Amino acid sequence: MKSRFQSGKSRIIVLVGIFIAVLMLVGGLMHVKLHALLRGNIERQVAAQAKGVAQVTKSELEAEIKKLETISGLFENGKVSMDTLFAMLQEEAPASKFGILELDGELIQGEGMDLSGFSGVRESFRGNSRISFQQGNGLLFSVPIYHNGNVKYVLYEFVEAEVLPSLVTLTCYGGKAKLLLATRDEEIIVQCEGWEEKDSLFLRSYDAGNAFAQINEKMIIATEAAAYCKEDKNHYMFAADVGDYDFIIVGFVDEETAADGVFIIITLVFWVFGLLLLLMAIGMAFMFGAEEKARESEELRKAKEIADSANRAKSDFLANMSHEIRTPINAVMGMNEMIIRECKDEAIKEYACNIQNASKTLLTLINDILDLSKIEAGKMEIIKERYFLSSVLNGVVNMVQVRANQKKLNFVVEVDETIPDELYGDEVRIRQVMVNILNNAVKYTRTGSVWLRIEKEDVKEQELVLKIVVKDTGIGIRKEDISKLFNGFERLDQKKNRNVEGTGLGLAITAKIVDLMQGRLEVESVYKEGSTFTVRLPQKVIRPEGIGDFEEKYHAYIQSLQSYRETFRAPEAEVLVVDDNDMNLFVFENLLKKTQVKITKCTSGETCLDLVCERKFDVIFLDHMMPGMDGIETMKQMREMDEYASKGAPVIALTANAIVGVREMYIAEGFDDYLSKPIAGDDLEEMLQIYIPRHKLIFGSDGDEVLAENTGYGPENRKEYQWIDRELGLRYSAESEEMYREFLKMYCDMMPEKKERLELCFENEDWENYTIAVHALKSTSLSIGAKILSEKALALETAGKAQEISFIRENHGDAMETYEMTVQEGWEMLR
Ligand code: ATP
Numbered sequence: 001m002k003s004r005f006q007s008g009k010s011r012i013i014v015l016v017g018i019f020i021a022v023l024m025l026v027g028g029l030m031h032v033k034l035h036a037l038l039r040g041n042i043e044r045q046v047a048a049q050a051k052g053v054a055q056v057t058k059s060e061l062e063a064e065i066k067k068l069e070t071i072s073g074l075f076e077n078g079k080v081s082m083d084t085l086f087a088m089l090q091e092e093a094p095a096s097k098f099g100i101l102e103l104d105g106e107l108i109q110g111e112g113m114d115l116s117g118f119s120g121v122r123e124s125f126r127g128n129s130r131i132s133f134q135q136g137n138g139l140l141f142s143v144p145i146y147h148n149g150n151v152k153y154v155l156y157e158f159v160e161a162e163v164l165p166s167l168v169t170l171t172c173y174g175g176k177a178k179l180l181l182a183t184r185d186e187e188i189i190v191q192c193e194g195w196e197e198k199d200s201l202f203l204r205s206y207d208a209g210n211a212f213a214q215i216n217e218k219m220i221i222a223t224e225a226a227a228y229c230k231e232d233k234n235h236y237m238f239a240a241d242v243g244d245y246d247f248i249i250v251g252f253v254d255e256e257t258a259a260d261g262v263f264i265i266i267t268l269v270f271w272v273f274g275l276l277l278l279l280m281a282i283g284m285a286f287m288f289g290a291e292e293k294a295r296e297s298e299e300l301r302k303a304k305e306i307a308d309s310a311n312r313a314k315s316d317f318l319a320n321m322s323h324e325i326r327t328p329i330n331a332v333m334g335m336n337e338m339i340i341r342e343c344k345d346e347a348i349k350e351y352a353c354n355i356q357n358a359s360k361t362l363l364t365l366i367n368d369i370l371d372l373s374k375i376e377a378g379k380m381e382i383i384k385e386r387y388f389l390s391s392v393l394n395g396v397v398n399m400v401q402v403r404a405n406q407k408k409l410n411f412v413v414e415v416d417e418t419i420p421d422e423l424y425g426d427e428v429r430i431r432q433v434m435v436n437i438l439n440n441a442v443k444y445t446r447t448g449s450v451w452l453r454i455e456k457e458d459v460k461e462q463e464l465v466l467k468i469v470v471k472d473t474g475i476g477i478r479k480e481d482i483s484k485l486f487n488g489f490e491r492l493d494q495k496k497n498r499n500v501e502g503t504g505l506g507l508a509i510t511a512k513i514v515d516l517m518q519g520r521l522e523v524e525s526v527y528k529e530g531s532t533f534t535v536r537l538p539q540k541v542i543r544p545e546g547i548g549d550f551e552e553k554y555h556a557y558i559q560s561l562q563s564y565r566e567t568f569r570a571p572e573a574e575v576l577v578v579d580d581n582d583m584n585l586f587v588f589e590n591l592l593k594k595t596q597v598k599i600t601k602c603t604s605g606e607t608c609l610d611l612v613c614e615r616k617f618d619v620i621f622l623d624h625m626m627p628g629m630d631g632i633e634t635m636k637q638m639r640e641m642d643e644y645a646s647k648g649a650p651v652i653a654l655t656a657n658a659i660v661g662v663r664e665m666y667i668a669e670g671f672d673d674y675l676s677k678p679i680a681g682d683d684l685e686e687m688l689q690i691y692i693p694r695h696k697l698i699f700g701s702d703g704d705e706v707l708a709e710n711t712g713y714g715p716e717n718r719k720e721y722q723w724i725d726r727e728l729g730l731r732y733s734a735e736s737e738e739m740y741r742e743f744l745k746m747y748c749d750m751m752p753e754k755k756e757r758l759e760l761c762f763e764n765e766d767w768e769n770y771t772i773a774v775h776a777l778k779s780t781s782l783s784i785g786a787k788i789l790s791e792k793a794l795a796l797e798t799a800g801k802a803q804e805i806s807f808i809r810e811n812h813g814d815a816m817e818t819y820e821m822t823v824q825e826g827w828e829m830l831r
Pocket residue numbers: 368436440441443444472474475476477485490491492493497501502503504505506507508531
């Protein structure tokens with residue numbers, strides 16, 4: 001998978017690379033093209049400048065001719081004499097030489113000189129004004145002088161080469177260009193100011209020659225032209241004809257001057273282009289990346305699907321395994337309990353006790369693995385309910401105390417008296433967290449003490465943070481090992497701990513549960529000195545009253561435990577148990593042997609249906625997983641039957657399937673309750689005490705009903721209650737305060753659900769089910785001592801059976817009110 005992702009990435013890099021290369025090529029071409037375009041443009045501008053200079057030069061030369069023509073015109077008209085004419089000319093241009101020639105070439109006035117090299121003189125005798133040049137001499141301006149319509153004289157002005165610069169300006173580009181005036185035969189007439197020898201050399205260079213060749217070509221059809229020349233620096237050479245004369249302006253200017261910043265456009269264009277390129281590259285990378293991501297996430301989705309289904313398979317497998325393993329353990333533990341109960345041989349009893357310990361450990365391990373798999377499958381739910389912190393602490397402390405005593409460790413419990421007792425949260429999971437951490441503290445401490453401190457933090461009106469601190473003087477944890485603590489199946493310091501039992505799951509589960517409860521778990525430890533585990537759990541507060549003196553409460557609780565009467569008898573009671581496993585049936589029967597309950601066993605749903613039609617059972621235990629018709633189907637078919645002998649008997653699901661939410665599932669399916677396997681003798685007895693009709697239950701060892709003993713709650717401490725007869729309730733709980741509280745809590749917890757069911761039947765006028773429900777209400781209410789409600793329920797049940805619907809309609813509301821008050825009082829008692 002990884003290499004595929006990597007190849008995907010390199011594909012993107014190659015594609016983006018190609019894209020950038022193509023763009024750079026395009027950019028390069030654009031650059032060349034742009035340069036060519038701009039150069040063409042600059043050439044045109046330079047040529048135009050040259051033309052301008054040529055025009056200026058032309059007008060400067062023409063001005064000189066005009067001057068001569070004007071003065072000669074004055075002479076022609078006889079306005080001035082020849083002498084005056086001469087004086088005027090000399091005054092105008094003292095540096096020039098003047099002369100007047102007769103037709104035969106004779107000098108009649110002025111300074112004589114050799115005029116043979118100046119072709120213009122001849123032309124002037126033909127009636128034209130001319131400017132002619134002779135290399136090494138200078139310029140000669142000549143104009144004809146007419147007399148009676150014919151040329152009589154020629155007037156000339158000779159300007160020496162040195163004086164020429166004052167006659168023609170020759171400047172352009174603010175003096176930055178170098179230029180000269182020459183004949184078409186390339187004879188230099190005059191150079192501009194600042195012309196240097198190197199400029200002449202440059203003009204004769206190879207590249208300049210090339211440029212001039214281009215210019216010459218262009219000038220076949222144009223009067224001015226320019227060409228780019230690369231020599232050292234970039235230059236533009238130029239040339240322009242000076243009017244009708246045979247002169248031309250020739251020169252050059254450097255590119256910087258000629259371009260006048262035009263090339264900044266190219267820089268700008270390339271910046272913009274570069275930025276666009278960058279943007280496009282980013283965009284493309286992003287696009288490819290997104291596409292790749294989409295592909296990867298598709299792959300990931302598929303991989304996740306596969307992993308999910310594998311995980312589901314794993315969860316199912318674990319759930320089934322839990323069932324498969326729990327069932328035989330159920331048999332082993334049950335049979336073993338029989339041995340412990342009945343065997344007189346002490347040695348065998350000891351073996352059996354060892355089996356019991358090992359089975360319990362095995363069961364804990366299975367539960368741990370199940371918990372972890374539930375968490376991993378996201379099926380671990382935090383089920384919040386109201387609970388009493390004192391009751392959680394009682395159970396936890398009692399359990400840890402026994403272990404601490406065995407190891408002769410000092411176990412100190414400190415509970416902040418002001419912590420509210422009645423909270424809202426997941427009692428079961430909080431208990432699990434405390435037990436895991438405390439068990440570790442005891443396990444990994446050889447001598448010294450274990451402290452449990454319960455404090456509160458961040459107290460608000462309706463919530464607080466429950467702070468649980470567990471400190472020990474144990475073996476401690478190395479700093480580098482602390483991060484490994486919460487890895488599943490990881491155990492530290494194997495050498496030291498090899499004799500300590502454990503799988504390394506406890507803290508992994510604890511940490512995840514704390515996480516699920518939005519809590520925090522912190523560890524501090526000094527190797528070889530001890531560790532402190534701190535858990536912080538946000539909890540809702542139901543009532544702000546403090547827990548009070550925990551030690552005192554714990555003492556009372558221990559006393560109530562000691563006064564627990566473990567058994568009842570019910571020789572009249574008929575119980576049906578359905579399970580496909582004979583061994584389980586045998587265990588079930590034997591667990592109840594002493595209670596004298598009459599047990600009927602059967603191994604299939606079909607037989608069960610036959611039996612319930614024939615006989616009236618008080619309670620039916622139905623295994624869930626059975627070949628053929630399973631427990632749920634059997635129960636549904638039973639409920640659908642119109643008339644059968646056991647109608648109204650509570651049906652309890654019996655299953656080794658211990659995954660989360662299973663109890664709710666069975667109740668929702670229509671079972672009255674749920675008992676998990678392996679069945680604990682105590683749990684089974686507790687359940688039977690709830691569901692066997694009161695009149696069939698006998699408490700005490702010899703058949704006499706036993707009255708309440710002192711349970712540590714003296715009558716002087718007791719409040720008078722209106723709806724619940726506590727003494728009566730205690731009697732039904734084998735005089736066990738603890739059991740009574742458990743019953744009462746269960747009764748109160750179940751009220752909303754039961755009441756809703758009653759209300760629904762009432763609204764739907766489903767009198768049959770209504771009667772069944774009030775029947776159950778009658779007996780459960782009596783079991784907690786709610787005599788008044790029990791009687792009201794009995795009256796409703798009787799009316800239901802006799803079809804006296806008007807009685808039900810009149811008394812239903814009153815009974816429901818009593819139900820509410822009773823439960824309210826129940827909660828008060830539990831506080
Ligand atoms: P189990 O799954 O039965 O709880 P376990 O106790 O080995 O097995 P964890 O509770 O997850 O597993 O603890 C993991 C490891 O952390 C332990 O094996 C032990 O090495 C170390 N450890 C946990 N608590 C303490 C402690 N209070 N003092 C020292 N070491 C501890």
